[in-house]
Amino acid sequence: MSDTLQLNAEGKLKHFLTIEGLSKSLLTEILDTAESFAGMSEQQVKKVPLLRGKTIVNLFFENSTRTRTTFELAATRLSADVLSMNIATSATSKGESLLDTIRNLEAMFVDMFVVRHAISGAAHFIAQQTAPHISVINAGDGQHAHPTQAMLDMFTIRQIKKDFSNLRVAIIGDILHSRVARSEIQALNTLGVAEVRVIAPKTLLPAYVETLGVRVSHNLTEGLKDIDVIIMLRLQKERMSSALLPSESEYFKCFGLTEDKLKIARPDAIVMHPGPINRGVEIDSKVADGPQSVILKQVSNGIAVRMAVMSMAMQKPGAV
Amino acid sequence: MNQIQIDHGRIIDPANKIDRVGSVYIADGKIVSVTNEPAGFQPDKVINAGSQIVCPGFIDLSTRLREPGQNRKATFASETVAAASAGVTTLCLQPDTVPVIDTPAVAELIKELAEKAGYPQIYPIAALTHKLEGTELSSMLSLKQAGCIAVGNANQPVRNLLILRRAMEYAASHDLLLMFRPNDYWLGNNGCAHEGAVATRYGLPSIPEAAETIALAQCLELAELTGCRVHFGQLSCKRSVIKIHQAKKYGLDVSADVAIHQLHLTENDMAPFDSAYHVLPPLRTEADKQYLRQGLAWGTLNSICSDHQPHDIDAKLGAFPETEPGMSSLETLLPLMLQLVTQHAITLEQGIAALSANPARVLRLNNGALTPGFSADVCVFDPELEWQVNSENWRSQGANTPFWGQTLKGRVTHTLQAGKIIHSLGKS
Numbered sequence: 001m002s003d004t005l006q007l008n009a010e011g012k013l014k015h016f017l018t019i020e021g022l023s024k025s026l027l028t029e030i031l032d033t034a035e036s037f038a039g040m041s042e043q044q045v046k047k048v049p050l051l052r053g054k055t056i057v058n059l060f061f062e063n064s065t066r067t068r069t070t071f072e073l074a075a076t077r078l079s080a081d082v083l084s085m086n087i088a089t090s091a092t093s094k095g096e097s098l099l100d101t102i103r104n105l106e107a108m109f110v111d112m113f114v115v116r117h118a119i120s121g122a123a124h125f126i127a128q129q130t131a132p133h134i135s136v137i138n139a140g141d142g143q144h145a146h147p148t149q150a151m152l153d154m155f156t157i158r159q160i161k162k163d164f165s166n167l168r169v170a171i172i173g174d175i176l177h178s179r180v181a182r183s184e185i186q187a188l189n190t191l192g193v194a195e196v197r198v199i200a201p202k203t204l205l206p207a208y209v210e211t212l213g214v215r216v217s218h219n220l221t222e223g224l225k226d227i228d229v230i231i232m233l234r235l236q237k238e239r240m241s242s243a244l245l246p247s248e249s250e251y252f253k254c255f256g257l258t259e260d261k262l263k264i265a266r267p268d269a270i271v272m273h274p275g276p277i278n279r280g281v282e283i284d285s286k287v288a289d290g291p292q293s294v295i296l297k298q299v300s301n302g303i304a305v306r307m308a309v310m311s312m313a314m315q316k317p318g319a320v
Numbered sequence: 321m322n323q324i325q326i327d328h329g330r331i332i333d334p335a336n337k338i339d340r341v342g343s344v345y346i347a348d349g350k351i352v353s354v355t356n357e358p359a360g361f362q363p364d365k366v367i368n369a370g371s372q373i374v375c376p377g378f379i380d381l382s383t384r385l386r387e388p389g390q391n392r393k394a395t396f397a398s399e400t401v402a403a404a405s406a407g408v409t410t411l412c413l414q415p416d417t418v419p420v421i422d423t424p425a426v427a428e429l430i431k432e433l434a435e436k437a438g439y440p441q442i443y444p445i446a447a448l449t450h451k452l453e454g455t456e457l458s459s460m461l462s463l464k465q466a467g468c469i470a471v472g473n474a475n476q477p478v479r480n481l482l483i484l485r486r487a488m489e490y491a492a493s494h495d496l497l498l499m500f501r502p503n504d505y506w507l508g509n510n511g512c513a514h515e516g517a518v519a520t521r522y523g524l525p526s527i528p529e530a531a532e533t534i535a536l537a538q539c540l541e542l543a544e545l546t547g548c549r550v551h552f553g554q555l556s557c558k559r560s561v562i563k564i565h566q567a568k569k570y571g572l573d574v575s576a577d578v579a580i581h582q583l584h585l586t587e588n589d590m591a592p593f594d595s596a597y598h599v600l601p602p603l604r605t606e607a608d609k610q611y612l613r614q615g616l617a618w619g620t621l622n623s624i625c626s627d628h629q630p631h632d633i634d635a636k637l638g639a640f641p642e643t644e645p646g647m648s649s650l651e652t653l654l655p656l657m658l659q660l661v662t663q664h665a666i667t668l669e670q671g672i673a674a675l676s677a678n679p680a681r682v683l684r685l686n687n688g689a690l691t692p693g694f695s696a697d698v699c700v701f702d703p704e705l706e707w708q709v710n711s712e713n714w715r716s717q718g719a720n721t722p723f724w725g726q727t728l729k730g731r732v733t734h735t736l737q738a739g740k741i742i743h744s745l746g747k748s
Contacts, residue, residue: 018592020521098638098639099638101638118642119641119642120523120524120525121524121639121641122639124639125593125640128619130636141523141639143523144523145523179523206526207515207516207519207526207528208516208517208520211520212521239745
């Protein structure tokens with residue numbers, strides 16, 4: 001059902017809502033397309049005319065600086081007209097429904113919505129309801145999916161590790177509330193890594209997490225053995241007040257990534273983080289800024305991957 | 321003298337252990353005789369029930385008609401027509417109307433609305449606590465005197481067990497039945513889907529079975545402590561069926577029902593974020609569904625309710641967790657019950673009993689059977705007649721059913737309430 005919504009009759013990307021249901025070849029096409037854009041950033045002229053005349057609206061119902069900025073830059077580099085709306089502080093707070101907001105913007109001849117929303121399923125809902133010529137890109141919905149973040153992480157992994165097939169990847173931290181983790185697990189499994197491992201206390205793991213195709217560990221020291229790629233997740237402060245964790249310091253003691261812990265993983269392991277980082281909570285500064293960290297690379301790659309997804313979703317049916 | 325003969329149908333009347341072809345004779349709103357023609361019977365009307373089934377009118381233990389307070393979702397006028405077309409002749413109304421059924425005035429208003437709609441057999445369930453807030457007792461005796469058939473908590477958990485204990489003691493003092501939907505507030509954690517693989521994949525806030533089973537276990541303990549009669553409503557999981565079975569074996573005076581959709585749908589049926597599947601308690605696993613069917617076959621669950629909750633379109637238009645839970649389910653009740661029979665989960669007699677004789681026993685009502693002298697509440701249906709769930713056939717104001725567009729088998733042709741024909745297929 002999700003793939004029929006996301007793909008057009010030719011099996012091409014129409015919306016980009018979730019990794020679930022997308023094929024390995026389509027994910028690889030996204031990565032390849034992103035690679036063709038990646039060199040552009042270093043050039044004098046950073047623009048291509050692929051989306052000239054198109055209007056893209058960034059609909060951010062939840063605040064985000066980095067994701068919004070990279071989507072804006074990606075759209076600008078594709079020569080689209082971009083409008084960014086922070087709806088968290090606008091219409092819906094006046095009681096306007098999500099659907100009314102969408103209808104109003106549709107009436108302004110928009111071609112694409114980039115949506116971030118705090119509720120799982122919001123991007124699906126908008127894609128179902130919106131006019132057929134409009135594409136929807138999910139920039140994060142609740143705890144469900146954040147597919148562009150997952151793809152930029154895949155891009156970064158491929159850049160460094162070249163091949164997915166022998167990789168063992170550990171995702172560490174608040175899997176329960178993480179849309180990034182869900183999308184990454186799906187992407188890694190589709191791209192055929194050797195193993196995805198999640199490392200967290202039971203309170204931060206969703207029920208039946210192993211059905212997502214992961215191995216589970218509650219112990220960082222054990223869990224990091226043989227790992228090639230470490231993905232750290234941000235720990236929100238409210239996890240302490242909702243009794244999921246006793247304290248930041250105890251969390252750091254058990255699951256914080258330090259230089260010593262990092263030594264347990266493979267010597268060429270890379271460290272990733274979707275940001276923003278809580279230094280001293282989930283990751284030690286020495287590791288975040290250390291030689292194995294690729295955190296800033298992830299940010300730069302975000303633009304190329306978002307350009308790839310946007311241009312692919314806006315490709316007219318029948319175009320080669 | 322108003323006399324009706326329902327002629328030559330297959331009469332299934334589980335309470336009287338009748339299953340044979342014959343006629344039902346009705347006079348002045350009451351059943352006069354089954355199969356044996358009374359002397360001098362001169363029917364004003366003969367209903368030909370050839371190749372159809374004639375059974376007691378259905379009794380629904382959990383319904384919402386949305387009036388008073390939410391007329392944009394549904395009205396007594398729309399929903400009583402839907403109920404009649406579904407063969408349902410008695411409705412129990414959950415107390416979470418606006419305002420809540422916690423004063424005799426609201427109960428009386430409901431009786432008036434029912435009379436006005438020409439469908440008098442609507443029984444309000446009184447709120448167990450004031451405004452369903454779980455803090456102060458409602459005036460249960462006055463509410464009983466105003467026509468409430470039981471007391472209940474609708475979907476609102478009573479968080480404080482001391483208050484639940486006292487409410488149950490007070491209800492027991494007035495011999496009131498408690499209709500309880502077990503649901504622990506804290507463990508429910510504002511979830512909207514079953515805590516399982518599907519909610520995990522979609523990142524939906526989830527509700528574990530324990531939210532139901534722990535509240536159920538607590539209420540069973542209190543039933544023993546207080547002597548309160550309890551009927552548990554809309555159970556959703558295997559472990560609840562086991563708990564009810566153990567309690568009955570132990571000798572507690574309890575009974576339980578299941579909502580019809582829980583016997584057919586599971587978490588896996590939900591297309592991604594399809595709000596038509598948003599119900600509370602949530603749709604659970606295949607194993608739960610199978611065990612609920614078993615529970616029905618064993619009689620551990622003695623009744624099936626519709627848990628009818630009609631909504632306006634807006635209520636279901638949104639991201640899944642933000643939509644309102646509930647299905648419009650009166651009109652699919654019979655066809656879905658018949659599916660249980662064709663799938664050999666239960667017998668036809670058990671299915672009809674779960675919709676008539678058993679809920680009547682729960683409510684201590686003198687109906688749910690074709691016993692001479694009883695109110696002539698009768699449902700005549702054609703078990704083979706197929707119909708499509710579409711706007712032409714649908715009567716409820718709420719079109720929020722996941723079965724929309726499907727072709728279902730089994731349709732009510734005539735419904736009689738106290739001897740009055742309130743539905744006749746083709747004439748509405």
